[in-house]
Amino acid sequence: MKKLATLLAAVMLLTGCSASEKSGSGNLTPDQVFDGGSADSRTPPSAMVELTPQQLVSNIRIGWNLGLALENYLTPEDTADANSAETLRGNPPATEKLFEELMDSGVNAVRLPITWQDHISEDGVIDEGWLNRVTQVANYAYDSGMYVILTMYHDGDEGSWLRGAEQDRDGTLKRYAAVWSQLAEKFGGYNERILFESMNEVDFSGLSDEESYALLNEINQLFVDTIRNSGGNNPWRHLLIAGYNADIICSIDERFVMPEDQSERCILSVHYYIPVTFCVEGIQDNWGSNTDQIWMESMINQLSASFTEKGIPAIITEYGTMGSDVPSRVFFCEKLTKLCRDKGIAAFLWDDGSEFDRSEFTWATPGLIEGLRRASGNTEYSLEKIK
Numbered sequence: 001m002k003k004l005a006t007l008l009a010a011v012m013l014l015t016g017c018s019a020s021e022k023s024g025s026g027n028l029t030p031d032q033v034f035d036g037g038s039a040d041s042r043t044p045p046s047a048m049v050e051l052t053p054q055q056l057v058s059n060i061r062i063g064w065n066l067g068l069a070l071e072n073y074l075t076p077e078d079t080a081d082a083n084s085a086e087t088l089r090g091n092p093p094a095t096e097k098l099f100e101e102l103m104d105s106g107v108n109a110v111r112l113p114i115t116w117q118d119h120i121s122e123d124g125v126i127d128e129g130w131l132n133r134v135t136q137v138a139n140y141a142y143d144s145g146m147y148v149i150l151t152m153y154h155d156g157d158e159g160s161w162l163r164g165a166e167q168d169r170d171g172t173l174k175r176y177a178a179v180w181s182q183l184a185e186k187f188g189g190y191n192e193r194i195l196f197e198s199m200n201e202v203d204f205s206g207l208s209d210e211e212s213y214a215l216l217n218e219i220n221q222l223f224v225d226t227i228r229n230s231g232g233n234n235p236w237r238h239l240l241i242a243g244y245n246a247d248i249i250c251s252i253d254e255r256f257v258m259p260e261d262q263s264e265r266c267i268l269s270v271h272y273y274i275p276v277t278f279c280v281e282g283i284q285d286n287w288g289s290n291t292d293q294i295w296m297e298s299m300i301n302q303l304s305a306s307f308t309e310k311g312i313p314a315i316i317t318e319y320g321t322m323g324s325d326v327p328s329r330v331f332f333c334e335k336l337t338k339l340c341r342d343k344g345i346a347a348f349l350w351d352d353g354s355e356f357d358r359s360e361f362t363w364a365t366p367g368l369i370e371g372l373r374r375a376s377g378n379t380e381y382s383l384e385k386i387k
Helices: 053-059 082-087 096-105 128-143 161-166 169-186 209-228 248-252 290-306 326-343 368-375
Strands: 063-065 109-112 147-150 194-197 239-242 266-272 314-319 346-349
Touching (some): 082 128, 096 128, 109 128, 109 346, 128 169, 169 194, 314 326, 326 346
Parallel strands (some): 063 109, 147 194
């Protein structure tokens, strides 16, 4: 279940090589890549388009999450095996056509929430079949021309293995680094349209606030170091850094620290589900009063002031709504996307399968994709709620 999060300039998509042209830059060591910070050492290989993190974020027009698919995990009540996890919650397997149709509708970036816990050994070795399927789905999106975010999802939920860092810091961090090392190797030859995200909605409630922030910061730094110390194009890959519990207010807190990164290609990742009664619980229908809008504007302004305006790009990697009031839901999504666009922040719609039909390839909520296209365009317009 998604938790409450206390929170685009769009240009033409810059595409790189196709899947058939994936090539690494050689297995350079960190010392070879960053030998004193010279201009040459910071120039990415020709396989990658040279973009600042902010330029990349601004290239994202409409972002979308492949929800309730690769992030599914087995519960004690499930009788399926781990290999059936993708379809465990009722969605069909992702296909090449799915991403082609999304791209045609205006989506040019996808986030792939992935849960690894049922597919890794105690020392972090990923099951080959699962890694191949993840790679296949990533290739579907990548080959369509999309930006693709790979993340670590329910592994950070309360009771899951990443939270074990509270008791077994060294063992858990070793396992964490092992997983990302394999992903870095697998995707090392892809261009800038493959991004990695450190984790999802993680805090450490068994520790004090200060200890919890410090541990999250340490894991984020380990993530960056692990990717940068790998080969291929990874020394230049753009990385998403999970904010504290993916919460805007908690991430604005001075105890949350972005990791050091000599390549300067890190982007903050947070979520926006405010108010939770409207966005998650589905017990509030109407949204769009002056108070509602002022609150949203305040949250995006704070996010921008604390990060974007200080040179740290930001992406809202999840937002969404529930309920039967379609005009309110469309207005919320369009308003948020436009606010983000105006501040140079990208936004990714959460979709559990109810927004875009993965068999018929149609949008279910009337007016939603049209609103997102308006909001992510370059034209100025007055946004009003349809009654």
